[in-house]
Amino acid sequence: MIILGINAYHANASAAIVVDGRLVAAVEEERLNRIKYAAGFPAQAIQFCLDQVGAKLKDVDHIAVPRDPWARVGTKLRFALRMPRFALERIRVMKRFAGIREDLAAAFQRDPSEIRAQLHRIEHHAAHMASTFFVSPFDQAAVLSADGLGDFASSMCAIGEGPKMRVLGEVTFPHSLGMYYTALTQYLGFWKFGDEYKVMGLAAYGQPEYLDEFRRIVRADGPLSFRLSLPYFTHQTEGPDMSWREADRTPVLGRIFSPYLEKRLGPARQPGEPLTERHRNVAATMQAALEEVLTSYWKGLAAKSGQRALCLAGGVAFNCVANGKIFDQTPFERVYVQPAAGDAGLSVGAAFAVQHQILGRPREFRMDHAYWGPQFTAEEIRRVIDRIDSSDGVAIEEQQEPELCRITARHIAAGKIVGWFQGAAEWGPRALGNRSILADPRRPEMKDILNRRIKHREIFRPFAPSIVEEAVGDFFEKTHPSPFMTFAYPVRPEKRQEIPAPTHVDGTARLQTVNRSASPLYWKLLRAVGDETRVPVVLNTSFNDNEPIVCRPEEALECFRRTHMDVLVLGNFIVERKHPSPTAEESAERFAQREN
Ligand SMILES: [Fe+2]
Secondary structure (H helix, E strand, O other): OEEEEEEOOOOOOEEEEEEOOEEEEEEEHHHHHOOOOOOOOOHHHHHHHHHHHOOOHHHOOEEEEOOOOOOOHHHHHHHHHHOHHHHHHHHHHHHHHHOHHHHHHHHOOOOHHHOOOEEEEOOHHHHHHHHHHOOOOOOEEEEEEEEEEEOOEEEEEEEEEOOEEEEEEEEEOOOOHHHHHHHHHHHOOOOOOOOHHHHHHHHOOOOOOOHHHHHHHEEEOOOOOEEEOHHHEOHHHHOOOEEEOOOOOOEEEOOOEOHHHHHHHOOOOOOOOOOOHHHHHHHHHHHHHHHHHHHHHHHHHHHHHOOOEEEEEOHHHHOHHHHOOHHHHOOOOEEEEOOOOOHHHHHHHHHHHHHHHHOOOOOOOOOOOOOOOOOOOHHHHHHHHOOOOHHHOEEEEEOOOOHHHHHHHHHHHOOOOEEEEOOOOOOOOOOOOOEEEEEOOOOOOHHHHHHHHHHOOOOOOOOEEEEEHHHHHHHEOOOOOOOOOOEEEEEOHHHOOOOOOOOOOOOEEEEEEEOOOOOHHHHHHHHHHHHHHOOOEEEEEEOOOOOOOOOOHHHHHHHHHHOOOOEEEEOOEEEEEOOOOHHHHHHHHHHHHHHO
């Protein structure tokens, strides 16, 4: 039984394939077509999924898409009359969905009649909820989906039990925590799709000075609901102007905050303008107000469901700062967040919704690692290594374990910046030790060095640590697993000096806890780093430079050549620059002086 899940005609286009109840492969189109957040039709992702199971399109039994035109059709029609431009855009997308069989056939140059799969339309939030609960370790749990907007709702919650879910409530358009966060992100001068992350990082630098005002903008409204004060926004009158440019398939979202918001909070920051204390305080207040509403929602859900386990999905589930507070502020004791919690994860969710809710099959799969993307053979990697010539100015050695980990650990401990490319690419937006750039977390200057030499991102954005699961309690105030970097925990005050580079200004870090059986090689590397430094932690940032995370070995080599990385570990090959950049030497010297 083959089920193909497809998130298409939307940002974060992706595909996933489930065979006999088990996920076999999942990938975002952006990793393959190299367009960040790529929207449109994920033909390459689908091809990859089919290849992974050795199937052809005609072998697929079910196709699942996370969109249901008939969901909330009354609400959709009502708003369509008020917002004709938005309605036209929706109709365009719906038409595309109606023709998905034809698009599939065209993409694979087949006749539509050859596709015998049954097509299933799964409501957007039902797919989000399925994407987390059905792959979680819990037989029973409360489930919550919260995002910007999907099928005219922004949130849905349920009780999950075995292969079933019972919906407890939903919040419909125009009230939306995702829209709220995006509107304020735009107000603060960050307009690119996906910039919400930046503002969450910025929030730690400010004080929540404007809470009175923000409690007017967004507030809890009963135990399982929240409301926006609509005069602050425009999406309810203009429509959330979400589209993608056909030419380059980059998603774009029009302005959704109103002149009234500027009247109340002062003029919006223009992109590139200096960030002032006021901006930092707005960011802090925006995060604090979100946390207030989420805490109320989570508590309501715990009370209503009677559950102590919680599964989260939807873009809001990426708010690792809020997620880290669940354990202290709500009765929930265990929380699962799927690595692709955003809309990419809908392909997995739609497929599992078919498997369990439509076909009634029992559950037999759990997602305890994120390595569902493309993987390359030793031979393929060797061919890329063979392209390196003397003009690259590097030394190459081939090593097996444990030497591979030991040498890499020594490089990290010596202050080198290491590109680490191993196994299958991660599913979801975080690099989790297979496509990562690694550095020494003990060096306070490492954040600046990484930014200057490789990542070129805003200075206020934190870098994250990976830590062996066994040592989490030694460094952090919480020990609940965070295998997919979806929780931020306070670093123990006495340890903040020990891992300053990934410790954020508020004393927290968005950690990845590394489990020995889920990520064996990465776990061994961290152990080797611990042997070198007595700190089994690395700073882990995604292997890229303002582009989607590298997927293929040749992209890793290109990124290594383009940036000032010191070492590239590509499978079993260690590629080291013979002449490290002066900044690396300087920083190593400064670190040595500080140690003395
Ligand atoms: Fe969504």
